[in-house]
Each structure stands twice: as structure tokens, then as C-alpha cells.
Amino acid sequence: MAGRAGEIPLLGGTANRGRVHRVGDTVRRPMRPTAPATHALLRHLERVGFDGAPRVLGIDDEGREVLSYVPGTAITAPAPEWALTDAALRSVGELLRRFHEAVADFDPTPYTWPPSPPAPFSCGTITHNDPNLDNIVFRDGRAVALIDFDLAAPGAPVWDVAGAARLWAPLRCPADTTDVRRGRELHRLRVLVDAYGPLDQRELVVDAVLANLEWMRALVSDGATRGVPGFAAYWTGQAQQRADRARAWLAEHADAVRAALM
Incomplete structure (x- = not known):
């Protein structure tokens, strides 16, 4: 190939x-x-x-x-420091906002979609559902495009914002963050959400982050079980342990995450 x-x-x-x-x-x-x-x-x-x-x-x-082909740079590991700045993060929130506004009047009902997010995040608009670092294209230090719409499906905007926060802040055990974002998780959460702007269900961001972690974990685990090569290569014991630590950290710090958004 x-x-x-x-x-x-x-x-x-x-x-x-x-x-x-x-x-x-x-x-x-x-x-x-x-x-x-x-x-x-x-x-x-x-x-x-x-x-x-x-x-x-x-x-x-x-x-x-x-x-x-969308020209620019999608962020792959190890991420350059410019991609981990607050300015870059703000542009991610602004891009998600523009995307959700653009799909607000799209009718998804005639089509068969991948699985939607779980309730109460399963309706409202179309969500990208995988705003990972390597699925956002940057030019001149700003997020300008989303790519890889394979998981896009009906969902609530807060789901995409929570997914982006989980991956970009990142909301996980700090021991698993080895770059300049470590220790700045809650600050970066606020930067992202404020950059997005008015957000329905903002009070459910913590619940959405936890649900997003479990949803993606199940998706990857299922793919690995079915022998999808990329999922099978990724879903090692170490990856599973990182997911366990992320779940534990989010549960322990749920009140602090909520307070960061007040």
C-alpha cells in the first residue's frame, strides 16, 4: 500500500x-x-x-x-511546544464552536451513523467525536481544520468540548503527562471552555469527560478484540493502565474540575 x-x-x-x-x-x-x-x-x-x-x-x-488535502500540521507525538500553548488551545475551542455552528441546521436523519455518544450527550447537533491532537490541522500556530470524521454522529456540543478537554488539557493523571501541560490541566480546561463560548450543559462537562473516556475506551477495546491492527497495536497493557489512572484521577478531582469552570 x-x-x-x-x-x-x-x-x-x-x-x-x-x-x-x-x-x-x-x-x-x-x-x-x-x-x-x-x-x-x-x-x-x-x-x-x-x-x-x-x-x-x-x-x-x-x-x-x-x-x-488540508494543508498544515496535524499534531503527532512528540507534540511541539507551540501546539501546547494556551493560544493554540484557544484556537481549538474556537474551531469547535465554528464547526458546531456550521452543522446546526444539518439533518442527520436520512443517514446511518456510527454509534452516537451515550445519553444525555446523544443529540443536539452533529459531533466530531474524536478531536484528538492528530485530528486538528494547524497553520501559523492556529487550529484551522478538523480531519478524520469517521466517528462523527449525532451528539451534543458539550461532548466534543469534553473530549477535547480530556485530550488537550489533558484531563488525566499528571504522571502520564510528560510535556509542558503537566500541572496546568485545570487552567487549560478553563482556557478551552471559555474560548468555545456559551455552552449548553456546561455543568455536565465533568460527567461528559468521564463518559467520553469510557466510550472511547470501549471503542478501542472492541476494535482491538476484533483485530483492527491500529487498535490492537495501541491497546496494550500500558494503555489500559493509563486509562485506569485517568478514570481514577477524574473521579478524585471531579469537584476541582467543576470549580475550574465556575
Whole structure:
């Protein structure tokens, strides 16, 4: 796959690791059963003028979806320090806000989607559901686009904000943060949420973060059990232990997290 002439493997991602390639100004990705829903969403974003997502260009002769390549930098480990600044984090919150505003009038009902977030975070708009560092493209130090909409589904905006906070603040055991964010988790949570702006269910951010951790853990564990190569490679004993520590830390510090948002 990686050896095709003119194809450049793109780093990042888990489920599709090693299966996403750049060809000129396009990206070729595996098709999924829910691709028609994702493509309808991306076409809606194009129609309303949202410039923070790839465009659907079609299907290639190998059955892969063809998307426009979004120029910029997606953050892969080890993350550069500029990507971990408060200014970069603010731009992530602002990008999520613009995305949710752009999908507010999109009708998801004609399509089959990946599993939605659990109640009470399962409706309200469309959520990206995986605002990980490597799924956000930066230019000149600012978040400008979301990529990898494979998990997008009906959900509540607070779910995406909580997911971003969990990953970007990051809200986890500080022992598992080895960069400049360590010890600044609650400050960065407030930076992100304030940058997003008015947020329905803001009082449920802590619950959403905990639910998001369990939801993603179940998704990855299931993928590993089914033999999805990226998930199987990621879901080691160490990864499971990190998830356990994150759950324990969030439970222990729930009141402090809530207070940070007051």
C-alpha cells in the first residue's frame, strides 16, 4: 500500500494507521459502511462555507474515498511546544464552536451513523467525536481544520468540548503527562471552555469527560478484540493502565474540575 507510486503515507490516527495516503492535493482513505453519512456531512459543510474540513472529491478506482488535502500540521507525538500553548488551545475551542455552528441546521436523519455518544450527550447537533491532537490541522500556530470524521454522529456540543478537554488539557493523571501541560490541566480546561463560548450543559462537562473516556475506551477495546491492527497495536497493557489512572484521577478531582469552570 505505502509503496504505490506518488503516494505518501500520512502519520497519525489509530483505526486507519498505515492506510491513509496523500496523492498530490488529495487524500485517499478506506471506505466505511457509514461513509455516505460522513460524505453528506462534509458536503453540507462545503455548502455553508465552513472552511475547516476536507471536501469530498469522490471514490478512486480502488474503492477508496478521495478527499481534499488540508494543508498544515496535524499534531503527532512528540507534540511541539507551540501546539501546547494556551493560544493554540484557544484556537481549538474556537474551531469547535465554528464547526458546531456550521452543522446546526444539518439533518442527520436520512443517514446511518456510527454509534452516537451515550445519553444525555446523544443529540443536539452533529459531533466530531474524536478531536484528538492528530485530528486538528494547524497553520501559523492556529487550529484551522478538523480531519478524520469517521466517528462523527449525532451528539451534543458539550461532548466534543469534553473530549477535547480530556485530550488537550489533558484531563488525566499528571504522571502520564510528560510535556509542558503537566500541572496546568485545570487552567487549560478553563482556557478551552471559555474560548468555545456559551455552552449548553456546561455543568455536565465533568460527567461528559468521564463518559467520553469510557466510550472511547470501549471503542478501542472492541476494535482491538476484533483485530483492527491500529487498535490492537495501541491497546496494550500500558494503555489500559493509563486509562485506569485517568478514570481514577477524574473521579478524585471531579469537584476541582467543576470549580475550574465556575
